[in-house]
Amino acid sequence: MQWDVVIGLEIHVQLATRTKIFSGSSTAFGAEPNTQANAVDLAMPGTLPVPNEQAFRYAVMFGLAIDADIGRRSVFERKNYFYPDLPKGYQTTQLEQPIVGPGHVDIDLADGSSKRIRIHHAHLEEDAGKSLHEDFHGMSGIDLNRAGTPLIEVVTEPDMRSAEEAVAFAKKLHSLVTSLGICDGDMSQGSMRFDVNISLKPKGQEAFGTRTETKNLNSFRFMEQAIAHEVERQMDILEDGGVIVQETRLYNGDRDESRSMRTKEEANDYRYFPCPDLLPVEIDDTFIDDCRSRLPELPDARKARFKEQYGLNDYDAGLLGGDASLATFFEEAVSHSKDAKLTANWVQGELSARLNAEDRLISDSPISGAQLGDLIVRIADDSISSAGAKKVFDALWTGEGDNVDAIIEARGLKQVSDTGALEAMVDEVLAGMPEQIAQYKEADEKKRKKMMGGFMGPLMKASKGQGNPKLFTEILKKKLDS
């Protein structure tokens, strides 16, 4: 039987506020356990939450960016359940009156078409702490640094029909929130986490099948694998005449396995009710207008501009325009290099390769956009060869130097492009190679091409590596072929 796959996503996006959603503790990642948890985060008796205005601003900016209705009256509710990393015994979240109402995000598909994914709503809530089950001799360690970090949970409609679409949506959302500057987008630190709802139905059937939810996927790759895995699992069951159990599942990306976490029957009764410690928040036009005025250029608009302004092709414009930090870097580089295509190639080539190899974000690149731009100027004006350019790049990366021209100078990488000087060198070198010249003259075109290297080697040596290879080749050809 042919099956349609139906996918909906719930995405937790950590907001890049300096402090927590209901307390003044820092949200910075990576501190010693429990050093960023104050009395409010620890849910000490009598402590009370105070909402962080910046979290509301970020949520509204997100709402505006996805063309959503903004909830004018935003109500926090308590979601009750016991867990050691949930200090109050309830999560403060939104249910009936979320801050962001229905909206949409358009994704680009591989065939060049575009598809609209509807957003059901997005709500503000607090993150839980972390339970650590290793290294505690059979007990668990609790780290509450993350507890109270602001999140928006974005809930889509079940509009995606394949893993590719789901991943395209996830990447687009990532690009959107990082462009907005409301999330650092660092998935390895849990800044975005995906829950995937998947169901299958016989091809063409209207009604959806029973869905499962796979929780807490924190990379695009795991998400894609988890979807493939779950689709296959459900298909096997259905084709054997079985039924899908509505349940929450956990996917282990390292082993490509999944297991049931709890079924619908085992689900908690969360006993939501409006939090009496927090009054409903009224969002007025002034606040919304202020948020709108803070909206930066968004990925779709930037992509279009990159095509227009820099003459980039669709692929380059989408890639460089889709990531806010990458786009900023690229534009800084171009403002120096004045050569968009060559800059695009270097950003996506050498730079991306080095960043990936060292697992760094563009924001921690040791090379600035300005430096790369300056380097590209010297490539474009033939001051250095491409081999020389890589050496300059290395020196910048390792911090051996910070000025492109100074590095070229110090390392003697400048190409000699003075044709008079180069011709003299060619004459001198050829004078010592009569046998090779004779062989060359007898050879056919194909063989001659191969033999060029035999002349270039001594030439480069004679020029101490500084002769412009392109000009050497031209001069050589002229002399030998005459």
Place this chain on the structure above:
Amino acid sequence: MHNKSVAELSRALASGEVSSVELTQHFLDRIKQEDGKYNSFITVCEDSALDEARLADERRSQGNATPWTGIPFAQKDIFCTNGVRTTCGSRMLENFIPPYDATVTARFRDAGAVCLGKTNLDEFAMGSSNESSHFGATTNPWGENRVPGGSSGGSAAAVAAGLTPAATATDTGGSIRQPASFCGITGLKPTYGRVSRYGMIAYASSLDQGGTLARSAEDNAMMLNIMAGFDPKDSTSIDREVPDYTATLGEPLKGLKIGLPKEYFTDQLDPAMAQTIRTAVAEYEKLGATVKEVSLPNAHLAIAAYYVIAPAEASANLSRFDGVRYGHRCSDPKDLMDLYTRTREEGFGEEVKRRIMIGTYALSAGYFDAYFLKAQKVRRLVQQDFVNALKEVDVLMSPTCPSPAFVQGEKTSDPVTMYLEDIFTIAINLAGLPAMSVPAGMVNGLPVGLQIIGDYFSEARLLNAAHQFQLATDWHQRKPA
């Protein structure tokens, strides 16, 4: 010395007649000698109180004393006190020492007041008799075996017994006014949002309000001057100017319009109680007030609504007591579930467990609409009744309680009878209004309070009305034998 009011003590300190150290030592001695009978304190802060008194005397000598500098007072053991054990009357917090001050605590500290200790209360403020405290029941100084009321029974008994001139208190359904009535002292529950709840251990967040207990209206006014005001740490506190509540105490009552809710004066009201309250109201008429009957048609629904909303909020508020981060933890938990269940089973008393269960039930899937949502609707009706009535009159008056202090143990086996204790007070919490209890007479040799209810933020008016009554009567000056 211990029979003097806060206002009198403030003057005595200012004139140099007495030092804060002397005054503090005097009250500490009183507590040591007398409190064995009442059990009104859970923790006495002997050392820190004397330290604070010394600092207060020093501050006064430097010329920057406030009216409260050097005045001893007691704190209901529900307000967190930095470095001083704060139990909330529960085994769960038997050894809990907060590393922070409640805003109320900080405000008294800033004013230079001296904290004598932490007073007894019903566990987590759940009760009307002070019998549910893990630290033993408090006895009413007016009668052996009589309850002091609850949940601020320790504060009320300590003031009535002359162990402290004033005490902080909280009121979720009558927990300031009923003990004030039972112990023959004056108490004020302010408008919801008037006093910060930060650091005040939550029972039912939308109803809890910190307030004052002292002998006189004037002393209550002095306390409220310290406690009232916006607090950025409490999102439900209200940013509104705080008047000097002592400044308007002397205003005449001529023309004050008093409403008597007919639903509170039915045949079911004990005749002696009714007579006492009518006599007090007649006193107001002599002072120039006019009286009319008003109606609160939904008043009879208040207790039912309260006993859904308050336990629902409590069921979530008390989830944090899980044995993970602070407070009681059972010994040798087998696993997580065992840690939770045994910690909470051991740490909480019967009444607290009862309310957690009621609240959990009321919020459960399938019951939420019938209980919690319905109760919220009733709450709005009750509130609207008061708003309507207060369009016609300036204040409402009623008995604070259906009877004087009852005998210990009399109602502990029947929770519903105990809940009915709050029949005149509970609706005011649902409405979020301010109200006072003022000593207004004696029934069977026990004090009885008059409840005065006002519009939102009319505390100055209530205190003025109470003060004028106290100038004309001496009920608030009667002391237990």
